[in-house]
Amino acid sequence: MYAYFRFWNAKKAMLLYPREPNDNGFKKFLTEDCVEEVDEINLIKHECKMGFVFVLKGMELDEGIGMKVLPVLGL
Numbered sequence: 663m664y665a666y667f668r669f670w671n672a673k674k675a676m677l678l679y680p681r682e683p684n685d686n687g688f689k690k691f692l693t694e695d696c697v698e699e700v701d702e703i704n705l706i707k708h709e710c711k712m713g714f715v716f717v718l719k720g721m722e723l724d725e726g727i728g729m730k731v732l733p734v735l736g737l
Contacts, residue, residue: 667708674709676735680717683730687711 663675674688688709713734717727724730 663710673707674711676711676713678713678715678731678734681714683716683734684714688736 663677666672666675688711690707690709713731715727715730715734716724718724719726
């Protein structure tokens with residue numbers, strides 16, 4: 663997650679695990695990273711979380727898994 667924050671200026675990141683759904687919410691990631699923008703430097707406020715969703719439907723991979731992941735992302 664740190665690489666996405668640091669090198670792609672991401673503000674939020676999530677590790678996704680196959681398991682019983684559980685939403686633990688985004689937490690602030692304490693860092694002093696900054697990003698150079700047009701003629702100024704700003705501190706980046708990062709947030710990260712772990713997300714959990716079922717990936718199987720019966721004994722097959724759930725083809726609608728994307729619709730399960732979106733709410734975990736807060737979308």
